[in-house]
Amino acid sequence: MAKSNTDKIFSNFKEHSVAEFFKKNKQMLGFSGKVRSLTTIVHEYVTNSIDACEEAGTLPEIEVKIHEITKNERYKVSVKDNGPGIPKKHLGKALGQMLAGTKFHRYAQQRGQQGIGAAGCTMYAQITTGKPVYVVSEYADKKLTCNVAVDIKTNSPTITDEVEEDNPQGAHGLYVEGEFGEVNYERSAQSPYEYIKRIALANPHVTISLLEPTGELTTYPRSSEIVPKKPKEVLPHPLGLGVSDIVDLAHRETDKYNMSSFLQERFQRVSSAKVDELAQVMSGKTEGIIYLDFKKKPSELSWEEAEGLIKAFSMVKWIAPASDCIHPIGAEQIQTSLAHILAPEFIAVTERPPKIYKGGVPFLVEAAIAWGGQAGRRLSNNQVTSDIIRYANAAPLLFDISGCAITQAAKDVDWKRYKLKNFEEEAITVFVNLASVHIPYTSAGKQAISQEDEVYQEIKNAIMEAARRLQLHLAGINKERDRAQRRNAVIKYVPQLSHDLSELAGKNTKPEELAKKLTLLIETKYMTHILGDESGEEGLEENGKEAEDADDEKEE
């Protein structure tokens, strides 16, 4: 290969910023299609606002306004919250630099986790309208107003028109306003309207309102006054670590630590007794495990020693990772929300304990199935098919439906096992929320969950548990129906029989009284013993209430 040719090929060699990457691949951030792009903007700002409020222990109050500038093309979006605001030092980077923020490196359950979203919106405003976003940040005793843009070539913030004022009242919160092109507002199933409704359904402590371009204002006031527990940052559990994680953490350590204190202070569930146990395993006498000096400086830990440590971790017993950092939406709230939007005849909700994936990342799956009423999705031909409502850390997932582990799990359930038709043919709505300190999204757009084995399996199990409850309920309905039919078959002879008996028995017996007695006899003794129902309830309502209770009993 001649030198000149190679040189020519590589004359094009360049480096790029992450902002350039996401500008060229904005679909990876959720900016594809006009409606989706607008929902993405609302999603990023709203989840940031809720996260910020929860971080500060404030009940979130969020106002979203969408104003039309050019129909089907350009809209102004603003989001105002009562969170802690963002200090001057961080404001530019928080809104004008990708991969900067408070969340990415932390091991806590939050809606955002990448440090890309808000800066991605700023970029989208710039590349579609050439305008920066306008921000008002109130925090401590300051009120800061400015415009923020992303310098895309360098992925760094550009701040202009900065005004700093005193804020003697101590008001706090963030207001972000941007003008966006290549967006469109409509009230479809994947619109900001639906998004905000779903936020309200899963976040009862949030008051949120939407002012639509039509001027219509929809407010969802909070139904719970309980400030959610602050997202707790947890130390990593030894079983959740790879060799490279340990090496990275150890080498970052300052020299005042030795390996023993490093392990006890930087990880959860490591006591000094546990270190002694590990030291025993790593004393050089265990087959296939290297010797490790626990007095060694962490910064000198070798890859081989870290590998040995990982092996040693797997040979001692551990208390499971703490899972109190995981906050579910809660069965009651899910029940209330589904009842509210779908008015179904029956809702099966599961409550399951937290699980662990990849050895140490705690997560929790909540699943529910709504049946009857408005459950399922109406097709244009008037047929009804199944529907899926997906959440990750209580933030709605509206896009990338088919590529999501939740959808896959719902489809993979063997619904026939629960006496149901194929998933697509049932008028049911499956609801799933995945809560975790790290949601394994398939892409930076955060709209679908990657099919990690343990997560996928737990989602499937949770849906199956709900399906089992639904099955029991439907079996109850069918039994009730059978029972009612048989009862009716017997009871229709009562008038004739009571008349005949009355005649046989003579003057003292009125047919009406006989009929009453006969009916009672049939309803109690006959129905109970002959038809094998031991519960002896008298009502034969078909609204499923009873059957539901019965199911619960049977399951316990």
Place this chain on the structure above:
Amino acid sequence: MAKSNTDKIFSNFKEHSVAEFFKKNKQMLGFSGKVRSLTTIVHEYVTNSIDACEEAGTLPEIEVKIHEITKNERYKVSVKDNGPGIPKKHLGKALGQMLAGTKFHRYAQQRGQQGIGAAGCTMYAQITTGKPVYVVSEYADKKLTCNVAVDIKTNSPTITDEVEEDNPQGAHGLYVEGEFGEVNYERSAQSPYEYIKRIALANPHVTISLLEPTGELTTYPRSSEIVPKKPKEVLPHPLGLGVSDIVDLAHRETDKYNMSSFLQERFQRVSSAKVDELAQVMSGKTEGIIYLDFKKKPSELSWEEAEGLIKAFSMVKWIAPASDCIHPIGAEQIQTSLAHILAPEFIAVTERPPKIYKGGVPFLVEAAIAWGGQAGRRLSNNQVTSDIIRYANAAPLLFDISGCAITQAAKDVDWKRYKLKNFEEEAITVFVNLASVHIPYTSAGKQAISQEDEVYQEIKNAIMEAARRLQLHLAGINKERDRAQRRNAVIKYVPQLSHDLSELAGKNTKPEELAKKLTLLIETKYMTHILGDESGEEGLEENGKEAEDADDEKEE
């Protein structure tokens, strides 16, 4: 909000490198699951090798070796090519820095387009085994050997053990070898084995071999000696630009240009006559369009002027963007490949002209449907369902099946319109290749195509065109079958009839001769006129060959 509280919240504010981001979200690069991770590694190295060879005008020869270190856990992977090699200056960045390379910023059809893949593999080697990748690069008169790692905190390469030698024979090529943990080798449908087979099927000019951990060597020698045209870099077309693209390009321009020469030299299809036309539109006399001085320096172009320019672009006529930068696999090659792997009874292939998306990005869709033989996918219960073979720029897509626009388009086709059952119930294989200078992938893992309207629609149209051909073919088969049945119904009377006629006619007529004549009469006149078939062919083969030809005629 008290200052201390806000400060505390923001004490965690940090910046991160893109390497840190993808380390934490490695599933976005395709590193999720042991088998997939191994296929991702092979995919990244092999596509880079083919791209490099094509860039240098060399017929690619690629050797992939996978060696087992620990079963179901750790493997050594090496890929060797005969491309141009990578010069010392760029070697570290090409393999040890994300978002660096020759491809990202270019407007040319290549398999890679992000500058992430190879550095992602280096990172995966590091975080799973702690080892850098080993590289031998032969280029010009040099042979360079070294180890490359990614400094994840800074996203920059670390080069060690560098040895530079003379390379007097002028050999050229790249050899990359890495040791990877959390991977597994097997021969499943999403394995490196399948991947390499699919590379061979769509790239007839490539010789590629795989040495499996078992020691088995599979070689796919090239079937075409034609060096593919070098991927052509094209200038952007005015209709494919957003306002921010124009502003960016204009502001990057040195001061020797004015707007007129900037437009003519930096974009395709802009002649000086076209600039005059644009100047006419932007003379300040067009309603709603700003005045622009075409003698102005590009670096002084304002956002408003650029907006006006975009409007002006849409008001003049343009020659469509050049599409000779798009290289299809070719109908013949697709036919050969599908015949080879599926031995189907019928293959419908479409050849369609290039289209444009987002105003100026040229792309081309090739689609085929295989029917009968081994087409479709066998399920464990012996039922057969449909299958989809997806390619993007002739690189196989094996993962993220359900989240891909190709899958969605195939499912959304109304198959009943083509007299077929539901998509899932047909034993057909749908083949689609999307060729473009920019494939809109859903994520950095490059395994699924985003549902961009124009791309999705063209994929669907291409599949529908193939489905129509299949329908005609099947209609032909059915007609043949009808015809054969009716013929048989008549012909079975021939022996009796010829015998009876012979007796009536007397001694000179032999029944055998009469039977022959009668049969001929039925086969020609009767079948043609009475059954309404004008073609008069005599054969009644049911293998579909004839019917296929007939379909083609009917379609033309």
